[in-house]
Amino acid sequence: MRILVLGGDGYLGWPTVMHFAAKGHDVMAVDNYQRRQIALETDSEALIPTPNLDERAQVFYQQTGKKVEIKIGDCADMLFLNTVVKDFQPEAIVHYAEQPSAPYSMKGFHEAQMTLQNNLGVTFNTIWSVLENCPDCHIVKLGTMGEYGTPNIDIEEGWIDIEHNGRTQKFLYPRQAGSLYHTTKVLDTDLLWFYVRTYGLRVTDLMQGPVYGLSTEESQLSDDLLPNFHYDDIFGTVVNRFLVQAIAGVPLTVYGKGGQTRGYLNLMDTLNCVELAATNPANKGELRIFNQFTEQFTVNELADRVHRVGNSMGLDVKIKNIENPRKEMEEHYYNAKHHGLIELGLEPHFMTDDVLAAMIEKILKYKDKIATRKIMPRVKWS
Amino acid sequence: MRILVLGGDGYLGWPTVMHFAAKGHDVMAVDNYQRRQIALETDSEALIPTPNLDERAQVFYQQTGKKVEIKIGDCADMLFLNTVVKDFQPEAIVHYAEQPSAPYSMKGFHEAQMTLQNNLGVTFNTIWSVLENCPDCHIVKLGTMGEYGTPNIDIEEGWIDIEHNGRTQKFLYPRQAGSLYHTTKVLDTDLLWFYVRTYGLRVTDLMQGPVYGLSTEESQLSDDLLPNFHYDDIFGTVVNRFLVQAIAGVPLTVYGKGGQTRGYLNLMDTLNCVELAATNPANKGELRIFNQFTEQFTVNELADRVHRVGNSMGLDVKIKNIENPRKEMEEHYYNAKHHGLIELGLEPHFMTDDVLAAMIEKILKYKDKIATRKIMPRVKWS
Numbered sequence: 001m002r003i004l005v006l007g008g009d010g011y012l013g014w015p016t017v018m019h020f021a022a023k024g025h026d027v028m029a030v031d032n033y034q035r036r037q038i039a040l041e042t043d044s045e046a047l048i049p050t051p052n053l054d055e056r057a058q059v060f061y062q063q064t065g066k067k068v069e070i071k072i073g074d075c076a077d078m079l080f081l082n083t084v085v086k087d088f089q090p091e092a093i094v095h096y097a098e099q100p101s102a103p104y105s106m107k108g109f110h111e112a113q114m115t116l117q118n119n120l121g122v123t124f125n126t127i128w129s130v131l132e133n134c135p136d137c138h139i140v141k142l143g144t145m146g147e148y149g150t151p152n153i154d155i156e157e158g159w160i161d162i163e164h165n166g167r168t169q170k171f172l173y174p175r176q177a178g179s180l181y182h183t184t185k186v187l188d189t190d191l192l193w194f195y196v197r198t199y200g201l202r203v204t205d206l207m208q209g210p211v212y213g214l215s216t217e218e219s220q221l222s223d224d225l226l227p228n229f230h231y232d233d234i235f236g237t238v239v240n241r242f243l244v245q246a247i248a249g250v251p252l253t254v255y256g257k258g259g260q261t262r263g264y265l266n267l268m269d270t271l272n273c274v275e276l277a278a279t280n281p282a283n284k285g286e287l288r289i290f291n292q293f294t295e296q297f298t299v300n301e302l303a304d305r306v307h308r309v310g311n312s313m314g315l316d317v318k319i320k321n322i323e324n325p326r327k328e329m330e331e332h333y334y335n336a337k338h339h340g341l342i343e344l345g346l347e348p349h350f351m352t353d354d355v356l357a358a359m360i361e362k363i364l365k366y367k368d369k370i371a372t373r374k375i376m377p378r379v380k381w382s
Numbered sequence: 383m384r385i386l387v388l389g390g391d392g393y394l395g396w397p398t399v400m401h402f403a404a405k406g407h408d409v410m411a412v413d414n415y416q417r418r419q420i421a422l423e424t425d426s427e428a429l430i431p432t433p434n435l436d437e438r439a440q441v442f443y444q445q446t447g448k449k450v451e452i453k454i455g456d457c458a459d460m461l462f463l464n465t466v467v468k469d470f471q472p473e474a475i476v477h478y479a480e481q482p483s484a485p486y487s488m489k490g491f492h493e494a495q496m497t498l499q500n501n502l503g504v505t506f507n508t509i510w511s512v513l514e515n516c517p518d519c520h521i522v523k524l525g526t527m528g529e530y531g532t533p534n535i536d537i538e539e540g541w542i543d544i545e546h547n548g549r550t551q552k553f554l555y556p557r558q559a560g561s562l563y564h565t566t567k568v569l570d571t572d573l574l575w576f577y578v579r580t581y582g583l584r585v586t587d588l589m590q591g592p593v594y595g596l597s598t599e600e601s602q603l604s605d606d607l608l609p610n611f612h613y614d615d616i617f618g619t620v621v622n623r624f625l626v627q628a629i630a631g632v633p634l635t636v637y638g639k640g641g642q643t644r645g646y647l648n649l650m651d652t653l654n655c656v657e658l659a660a661t662n663p664a665n666k667g668e669l670r671i672f673n674q675f676t677e678q679f680t681v682n683e684l685a686d687r688v689h690r691v692g693n694s695m696g697l698d699v700k701i702k703n704i705e706n707p708r709k710e711m712e713e714h715y716y717n718a719k720h721h722g723l724i725e726l727g728l729e730p731h732f733m734t735d736d737v738l739a740a741m742i743e744k745i746l747k748y749k750d751k752i753a754t755r756k757i758m759p760r761v762k763w764s
Binding site for chain 1: 460491494495498499502503506510514533534535536538542544545546547549550551553554556557558559562565568569572573575576579580581709715763764
């Protein structure tokens with residue numbers, strides 16, 4: 001298949017590019033290095049230096065003999081994106097090209113405005129460039145489980161049948177997210193659903209939980225192929241952050257009571273989920289939604305696991321409950337369905353002690369590069 | 383009260399400005415004449431020539447001795463809006479400043495992009511200019527009944543309690559709209575709800591049905607004070623359009639089967655609803671939603687009424703079902719609640735034959751200005 005990956009420089013984007021290329025697909029990766037720029041501006045650079053996309057594509061070619069095309073530009077600029085789509089004629093577009101940090105989106109007006117304009121703008125341009133150039137192309141959009149928030153009822157897979165006063169109607173499952181970033185994903189979903197039902201687009205919207213991990217089959221070939229690995233408060237996801245804290249001797253920072261429950265998945269499962277979605281496309285006029293995670297944990301459970309594994313490896317891991325910089329429920333009901341991707345064939349990589357230990361081993365190589373000033377929350381929601 | 387009306391040049395905006403000023407409030411009207419520009423570009427100018435805001439403010443002052451402040455600028459430009467809000471320190475902002483045409487939003491990429499960027503951008507800037515300058519200010523936002531679409535269950539007033547697998551949760555009533563314009567209003571609602579619950583804003587979101595009418599207490603003082611009255615396919619709402627068609631001898635254009643049901647209200651009731659909302663503000667941290675209409679009709683019922691009244695006045699009114707340019711259900715269940723504004727004290731002006739006859743009398747004065755080329759739908763949804 002011809003697969004266009006928007007946001008191909010990202011934590012998920014670059015491993016996805018390699019994964020598809022290794023399987024023999026024609027892959028083009030597009031990025032404008034916006035996350036690198038924000039990381040620079042906010043003193044939140046990733047732990048492991050990652051070469052630029054052109055360099056990584058070359059290393060990947062040397063290692064595998066597989067070529068990936070690289071195109072640098074801003075997908076929020078329709079003139080750029082439309083030309084890329086017109087020339088490449090993708091059969092699937094994997095759309096990761098969004099500002100992905102919740103704390104950054106809550107920093108102030110300009111950060112919020114940039115997040116809103118970029119994320120919604122790229123989704124809008126993706127829709128229109130498909131409509132105008134390749135209306136059969138399947139859009140695989142990365143959403144987030146955070147779109148649902150933490151409702152007091154079971155979270156269904158994207159849709160819900162509501163019975164009300166003796167009548168029924170199927171609706172998009174109601175969404176209410178905990179940050180502006182997550183809210184832009186809600187708006188993306190609304191926008192996609194409008195254009196899907198009006199113009200017959202085919203879209204898969206993946207409601208993804210927090211991802212952890214840094215190794216994939218292809219990234220193991222060379223450290224130059226590792227994804228960017230963030231442990232800072234801006235881009236670092238919680239498991240990755242905790243592992244770095246364990247190594248750096250910084251107590252694991254549990255925000256508030258730590259009863260926050262979310263659905264997590266291994267980076268390798270992200271790749272498999274996206275592949276399953278791309279190779280089993282949605283129908284025309286279908287907005288297919290999958291909840292993309294494999295296990296539910298509370299933050300306290302994650303901290304306990306990292307504590308246990310770290311200490312068994314000779315680290316001195318402590319846990320500290322700190323004031324929650326976010327506005328969120330710290331103890332709540334949470335039961336999210338996630339059948340769709342399993343039914344398509346997903347075989348989960350669970351978060352075993354061995355998996356955490358292997359991540360710690362890998363991160364230990366970069367222990368000297370950890371800057372502890374990047375760990376504590378620097379953005380408050382209020 | 384100090385009341386800032388964004389979109390003060392509009393069909394609803396200008397009558398609102400006069401209405402509040404006549405009641406003794408301090409009113410500032412802001413507009414960038416965007417609708418006039420679109421009307422010019424799409425050959426959709428209003429029936430009755432309306433002087434610019436500065437001129438109308440002067441006529442209004444001569445007639446009533448009441449001053450209104452006029453500020454011309456683009457609310458999608460934060461630098462402009464923030465300065466206005468900072469200087470004026472409003473107690474209520476009535477936000478009409480959106481591209482209001484569904485057909486225009488469906489015309490093509492640029493029209494859709496402009497609608498998305500303008501509507502969401504102005505709402506976003508309104509939120510932030512309030513947060514930064516006057517966090518107690520009450521935002522009265524004009525939404526649309528079209529946000530709900532035509533679900534097969536009763537439409538509640540903004541919110542719905544969902545019982546699911548033995549548990550319950552209150553959610554925003556699920557929305558799925560029939561045009562990109564209406565979808566931008568859905569996104570506005572999502573965005574407002576996020577900032578309301580996160581930062582404690584006070585917001586009233588008015589889900590308004592199609593409005594008809596051209597006379598208000600103040601507009602009767604001089605024809606220079608009439609609202610802009612559109613009968614074209616771009617900006618004309620259905621009742622206003624039908625009345626002009628009746629006068630021009632153009633058969634009333636019923637789109638498709640004509641079973642489309644909506645909730646309608648008289649322009650005078652819009653003014654009263656907005657006044658009731660503004661003078662009874664929402665609480666801090668409350669997104670209060672009212673369904674703003676007074677009566678439900680099918681399009682066929684509207685056509686029959688105009689047919690009956692027109693013919694009784696000696697017009698030769700015909701009805702013609704034409705191909706529906708929109709993608710919408712033409713026969714459907716529709717039962718929308720609308721208690722909130724009645725409970726606040728709204729006394730509806732219903733669509734009697736006398737009301738329609740008075741509108742026909744008024745429009746007859748401008749019969750020679752009707753351009754029949756503007757009536758038939760020029761934009762298709764597909």
